[in-house]
Amino acid sequence: MKKLRKLSEKPIIGPVVKKLMDFLVNREVSSIAKHFSTYLEPVVAISPEKKTEVFTIRHNVYCEELKFEDENEAKQEMDDFDKFSIHCLIQHKNTERFAGTVRIVRPEKDDEMLPIEKYCLNSITNKELNPSQFPRNQVCEISRLAVPAEFRRRQADKFKGAETGVINTTTYSETELRCFPFIAIGLYLSAASIVILNDIKHTYVMMEPRLARSMRFVGIQFEQIGPVVDYHGMRAPYYINPKLLLKNLSPGFKYMLQGIEEALQDQYGEIEKEAYLAQRIENIIQQYFPKYLDHIKKEFRYV
Secondary structure (H helix, E strand, O other): OHHHHHHHOOOOOHHHHHHHHHHHHHHHHHHHHHHHHHHEEEEEOOOHHHHHHHHHHHHHHHHHHOOOOOOOOOOOOOOHHHHHEEEEEEEEOOOOOEEEEEEEEOOOOOOOOOHHHHHHHHHOOOHHHOHHHOOHHHEEEEEEEEOOHHHOOOHHHHOOOOOOOOOOOOOOOHHHHHHHHHHHHHHHHHHHHHHHHOOOOEEEEEEOHHHHHHHHHOOOOOEEOOOOEEOOOEEEEEEEOHHHHHHHOOHHHHHHHHHHHHHHHHHHHHHHHHHHHHHHHHHHHHHHOHHHHHHHHHHOOOO
């Protein structure tokens, strides 16, 4: 496929090669999409137990493996954005292991910022698509996407001497293994489904340009809204909305998105119920025990 990409840049044969690549990708994606829901499913992390799984995966990837954040004794990677985020997991059905996580940071109050606003605001040079141009409840950011090493298939895993943390081929079938490279895309589509279900208009993400190009290759076209900056590696700010996503998404991934969206929609009633109960509890505390409200909210900020 790398050779085909190089040929696709040639002036004469490039257009023909691109069509061939599109055909091959769509055929592969359509096959994978049909199998994805057989082995893997999206899960919204509603319960404290599921959120613990989220923070454990993030600690493993962001603290222990990538060293982006400091390790801690609790082995949980959390920050202030988590208290107004929706967390999603991909679960392997047969083993019930979690194959990845992603969060959708969704501010609703004026003092709640997106990570991109707090750490990389100056990197956004497209003024029209700056998050500050839109109401708080109409913007979100996809962040903290993490896939454990166990579910990241590499070519080296096939050979003797591959590093630890590789996929156990005795546990997973060859068909399942073919799905694993699509877990990251499944997480992005899970985030997209949550955005659509919540009718959020504008989505932001900081990512490596290389990843953005890979996403564009399969029809997920993020719009770059600023230059590359050094933020946990060389990354740039990107923007997308549901209309842009659905406009360019390949047929195979549209099928995959539909399946993910249907699975998450079934879980969303529980999210709304929990949010309602949480608000009711806060109202009762505010009414009868107002001086303890801040302390209680601090204690249960991630629950």
